Amino acid sequence: MHNREAKDFQYVFGPVASRRLGLSLGVDLLPAKTCTLDCIYCESGRTTRRTLVRKAWVPTDAVIAELARVLDSGPLLDSVTFSGSGEPTLHSDIGYLIDTIHRRWPGYGVTVLTNGTLFWQEEVREDLRHADRVIANYDAASQEVFDALNRPYPGLFPDRMLEGLVAFREIFTGELWVEIFVVPGVNDKDREIEAIAEAVAKIRPDRVQLNTLDRPGAESWVQPAMDALMQRFRDRIAAAEAVGGVRGRGSLGPPDDGTLEKKIEALVLRRPVTVEDVVRTQGVDRDQAERVLKGMCFAGRLGVQRMDRGDFYTCPETSRSG
Numbered sequence: 001m002h003n004r005e006a007k008d009f010q011y012v013f014g015p016v017a018s019r020r021l022g023l024s025l026g027v028d029l030l031p032a033k034t035c036t037l038d039c040i041y042c043e044s045g046r047t048t049r050r051t052l053v054r055k056a057w058v059p060t061d062a063v064i065a066e067l068a069r070v071l072d073s074g075p076l077l078d079s080v081t082f083s084g085s086g087e088p089t090l091h092s093d094i095g096y097l098i099d100t101i102h103r104r105w106p107g108y109g110v111t112v113l114t115n116g117t118l119f120w121q122e123e124v125r126e127d128l129r130h131a132d133r134v135i136a137n138y139d140a141a142s143q144e145v146f147d148a149l150n151r152p153y154p155g156l157f158p159d160r161m162l163e164g165l166v167a168f169r170e171i172f173t174g175e176l177w178v179e180i181f182v183v184p185g186v187n188d189k190d191r192e193i194e195a196i197a198e199a200v201a202k203i204r205p206d207r208v209q210l211n212t213l214d215r216p217g218a219e220s221w222v223q224p225a226m227d228a229l230m231q232r233f234r235d236r237i238a239a240a241e242a243v244g245g246v247r248g249r250g251s252l253g254p255p256d257d258g259t260l261e262k263k264i265e266a267l268v269l270r271r272p273v274t275v276e277d278v279v280r281t282q283g284v285d286r287d288q289a290e291r292v293l294k295g296m297c298f299a300g301r302l303g304v305q306r307m308d309r310g311d312f313y314t315c316p317e318t319s320r321s322g
């Protein structure tokens with residue numbers, strides 16, 4: 001658990017320059033890192049609390065109070081997004097929070113990023129039915145690949161996930177996207193791709209997105225998929241598209257340096273960031289972003305991991321291999 005108490009905001013973070021959602025204000029409803037899965041590619045590092053327990057993991061009133069501090073001033077955002085350090089449907093008040101955002105700040109669309117593991121529960125389907133957009137993962141159709149890739153809490157099965165997502169599609173009138181995270185050597189066999197394609201056809205999502213490693217994951221041996229492998233998925237799932245580029249519309253404005261450090265800490269708690277991420281989301285120039293990031297590294301408040309796409313600044317307390 002990180003020292004969240006020292007930060008101004010504990011549950012609301014960003015805005016984050018999301019490749020899919022544009023400028024997205026994050027809402028994190030779980031203590032790091034609490035999830036039903038422990039995916040080998042997770043940007044938030046390894047799961048330290050794997051659970052199926054639904055409860056108010058963080059105080060609902062405090063989340064609403066933080067949302068009010070940001071949304072009452074009407075910032076330009078593309079989405080208010082439940083995501084962060086774990087699986088948001090584990091929070092038992094997520095339905096109430098979605099309804100509260102719609103009632104108090106009706107101009108904002110609400111997105112939920114979920115791993116889709118709990119939709120077999122009717123109460124979860126009911127909680128999410130008023131979201132504007134739900135993006136659910138479906139990376140594995142066989143138990144063997146699900147166990148290797150997503151490392152689920154015992155008793156979670158891909159068949160049950162599929163049943164839940166199909167039942168959710170029946171009642172959900174918002175946009176349902178399915179995301180498939182592609183990991184070479186794990187979910188790339190023809191038989192698995194075929195089974196995933198059949199499952200996606202049953203779910204009938206509005207969009208299918210293919211994703212692959214873009215930032216440091218939980219396990220250092222996980223590699224991004226090459227174009228040829230992504231094409232094999234696209235050949236079988238005609239509607240599948242790669243996760244697109246950033247298309248954010250604005251920012252909350254330039255913070256002072258102290259605020260910037262706190263905002264960067266809040267961002268890296270959930271996922272590694274690049275200099276460009278800080279420039280885009282915080283409204284600062286590249287020199288200032290680099291100066292603050294390097295200063296935080298020097299002080300031991302950030303780690304740095306080099307990847308093909310550049311340097312990623314990470315939370316030094318997050319559990320990762322390698």
Ligand code: SF4
Pocket residue numbers: 035036037038039041042043044047084085086087114115
């Ligand atoms: S990628 Fe999502 S579902 Fe997988 S461990 Fe991370 S937070 Fe959980």
